Amino acid sequence: MDDTARRSETSTQAAVQVQDVSMVFDGTPAVDAASFDLAHGRFLTILGPSGSGKTTLLRMIAGFQTPTAGEIFIKGTPVSTTPPHKRSIGMVFQKLALFPHMTAAENVAYPLKMRRFAPADIPGRVKRYLELVQLGPYADRRIHQLSGGQQQRVAIARALVFEPDLLLLDEPLAALDRKLREEMQLEFRRIQQELGVTTINVTHDQREALVVSDEVIVMDDGRIQQMASPTTTYGEPANRFVANFIGVTNFLPGEVIGAESGRARVRVAGHELEGRVAEPLAAGTQVDCALRAEHARILGEAEAVSFSADAVITESIFEGDRTVYSVVAQALGGAQIRVFDTLHAGAGNKGIGDAVRIGWDSRHLMVFPR
Amino acid sequence: MFRAAPFRIAVWSVVVFNIIFLGLPTVVIVLASFTAGDLLTFPPEGFSLRWYERLLGMRDFREALGRSLQVALFCTLFAMPSGTLAALAMVRYRIRFARTLQLYFLLPFTVPLVVSGIGMMYVFGDMRVLGSLWPVGLATCAINLPFMIWSVSSAVNRLDPDLENAAANCGATPLQAFFTVTIPALMPGIITGALLMFILALNEFIVSIFLVDASIVTLPVWMYTSIRNIITPDLAAVSVVYILFAIVSIFALDRWVGLDIFLKSK
Numbered sequence: 001m002d003d004t005a006r007r008s009e010t011s012t013q014a015a016v017q018v019q020d021v022s023m024v025f026d027g028t029p030a031v032d033a034a035s036f037d038l039a040h041g042r043f044l045t046i047l048g049p050s051g052s053g054k055t056t057l058l059r060m061i062a063g064f065q066t067p068t069a070g071e072i073f074i075k076g077t078p079v080s081t082t083p084p085h086k087r088s089i090g091m092v093f094q095k096l097a098l099f100p101h102m103t104a105a106e107n108v109a110y111p112l113k114m115r116r117f118a119p120a121d122i123p124g125r126v127k128r129y130l131e132l133v134q135l136g137p138y139a140d141r142r143i144h145q146l147s148g149g150q151q152q153r154v155a156i157a158r159a160l161v162f163e164p165d166l167l168l169l170d171e172p173l174a175a176l177d178r179k180l181r182e183e184m185q186l187e188f189r190r191i192q193q194e195l196g197v198t199t200i201n202v203t204h205d206q207r208e209a210l211v212v213s214d215e216v217i218v219m220d221d222g223r224i225q226q227m228a229s230p231t232t233t234y235g236e237p238a239n240r241f242v243a244n245f246i247g248v249t250n251f252l253p254g255e256v257i258g259a260e261s262g263r264a265r266v267r268v269a270g271h272e273l274e275g276r277v278a279e280p281l282a283a284g285t286q287v288d289c290a291l292r293a294e295h296a297r298i299l300g301e302a303e304a305v306s307f308s309a310d311a312v313i314t315e316s317i318f319e320g321d322r323t324v325y326s327v328v329a330q331a332l333g334g335a336q337i338r339v340f341d342t343l344h345a346g347a348g349n350k351g352i353g354d355a356v357r358i359g360w361d362s363r364h365l366m367v368f369p370r
Numbered sequence: 371m372f373r374a375a376p377f378r379i380a381v382w383s384v385v386v387f388n389i390i391f392l393g394l395p396t397v398v399i400v401l402a403s404f405t406a407g408d409l410l411t412f413p414p415e416g417f418s419l420r421w422y423e424r425l426l427g428m429r430d431f432r433e434a435l436g437r438s439l440q441v442a443l444f445c446t447l448f449a450m451p452s453g454t455l456a457a458l459a460m461v462r463y464r465i466r467f468a469r470t471l472q473l474y475f476l477l478p479f480t481v482p483l484v485v486s487g488i489g490m491m492y493v494f495g496d497m498r499v500l501g502s503l504w505p506v507g508l509a510t511c512a513i514n515l516p517f518m519i520w521s522v523s524s525a526v527n528r529l530d531p532d533l534e535n536a537a538a539n540c541g542a543t544p545l546q547a548f549f550t551v552t553i554p555a556l557m558p559g560i561i562t563g564a565l566l567m568f569i570l571a572l573n574e575f576i577v578s579i580f581l582v583d584a585s586i587v588t589l590p591v592w593m594y595t596s597i598r599n600i601i602t603p604d605l606a607a608v609s610v611v612y613i614l615f616a617i618v619s620i621f622a623l624d625r626w627v628g629l630d631i632f633l634k635s636k
Contacts, residue, residue, distance in 0.1 A: 085538040094532070096530075097533050114540050115540075
């Protein structure tokens with residue numbers, strides 16, 4: 001990828017550094033010793049289920065909450081005691097929080113006035129940023145006269161117009177319908193790349209995280225589970241949670257019987273399977289073998305793969321671009337396995353009760369301690 | 371819809387009954403005020419503006435109206451900041467005894483106004499301020515403040531809780547955020563509450579009667595004393611003046627705020 005090229009352009013100092021930041025509410029940690037560095041101009045998405053601490057982490061970076069431990073640096077300066085209005089951070093809020101008594105242009109001009117930009121420069125700058133988000137003709141509309149997508153764009157322009165060091169996105173797309181959401185995701189990405197502004201986005205939408213980001217942090221239970229590029233996050237999940245949270249994943253319970261560099265042999269219901277491991281596992285460890293639904297296949301007559309087993313279809317769901325089968329393999333201890341079939345979607349669907357042979361390539365199997 | 375027609379008829383009967391019941395006294399009084407006769411009668415005898423002429427000629431009336439307007443203005447100006455801050459505090463901040471406070475603010479409604487009136491007469495009497503108009507304004511403000519608080523609270527509830535954070539994020543200090551974002555965003559609720567307070571203070575009678583003396587009679591008290599002598603059509607004319615104030619404020623409310631905020635359920 002062009003990752004290395006982009007990295008070499010930026011200075012060695014991180015735009016944002018989060019060091020052992022914790023937030024404890026009433027004795028329970030909402031964020032537990034989170035640490036990461038984010039380089040200039042990168043687009044980071046913090047992905048996690050609700051209650052994972054992702055929003056709390058974002059609000060600490062914005063300055064609305066003070067960490068109970070740890071420190072946050074923006075461009076090398078510690079900010080955890082700096083009030084939000086003295087930080088150079090633009091933010092798009094979950095419910096947008098546009099000022100209802102102002103027009104689109106007044107909303108965008110507001111941060112410039114508050115941050116004492118030269119009054120003569122303000123109208124030109126407002127115009128430029130409204131054009132950046134393709135809202136030029138709507139400058140004098142009131143907020144309630146704009147559509148949901150247009151309001152999103154006003155919020156983006158307001159967050160970016162004063163050229164902040166950092167842009168924060170607090171799930172602003174969650175309320176939009178799917179089509180508009182996907183359009184706005186690409187719009188965020190386009191603007192972010194055009195301006196090169198360092199961005200931290202929070203979402204529970206795995207697809208959004210993979211589509212828009214340079215880097216993805218997966219959070220659960222207040223802890224950072226993994227920070228990696230979208231391809232690594234999907235292809236090499238660091239643990240069972242990440243493997244389960246992103247993508248459609250089957251888990252086969254088993255026990256480690258042997259390991260060599262980066263791989264482990266696992267006994268699953270009497271069969272010996274082999275898969276990748278993220279960390280060395282001792283023999284006897286109870287594990288789950290993870291297999292993505294798109295890596296499991298319904299095999300043809302004479303097809304040979306590194307593992308195959310007989311199974312019976314128990315469910316068949318046609319989703320347009322693919323058919324999702326649930327099969328039960330008695331040979332694997334009655335485990336239920338979901339299989340994507342993108343080749344024969346629609347035509348040639350198999351029915352419930354049909355006996356099939358499923359299989360996979362062992363390089364796709366991942367082994368995680370339970 | 372199951373049995374739609376009988377249901378609709380029932381609903382409409384109630385609506386029509388309410389409209390007649392609410393509107394009829396007003397219509398009667400307005401028509402009666404134009405009578406040419408010497409007594410308050412309905413239907414009126416002939417048409418004339420003589421009672422309005424008489425009313426405008428009366429110094430007592432003009433002075434009483436002026437005093438009532440002063441009282442209402444004082445009450446409104448006092449209620450706007452105190453009611454707004456109280457509403458913000460109760461909705462926004464997790465203050466201790468918030469529920470108790472809410473009940474406490476309702477107290478003037480639960481205590482009979484006669485009791486409030488006597489109490490305030492003692493308080494203001496001890497302070498030796500009876501005989502001025504501002505205690506009357508303060509008293510009307512105290513007893514009607516829940517209206518102001520409710521009106522602003524509903525506006526606070528509609529507000530995005532991140533609005534002030536957004537202002538801070540834009541570089542506004544807490545004070546700037548309060549004046550440039552919070553207050554303007556609450557304006558519909560504040561204006562609504564202020565107009566309610568103004569009209570209620572203009573009409574306030576029971577508490578006022580304990581706090582005014584002959585030299586500072588307010589309009590409702592003046593009307594009451596007039597009735598005790600003889601009911602003449604000029605009282606109907608005064609009522610029309612009140613109705614005019616009410617219509618003007620409803621019109622103003624619609625212009626500035628939009629009555630649809632009352633019709634929209636959250």
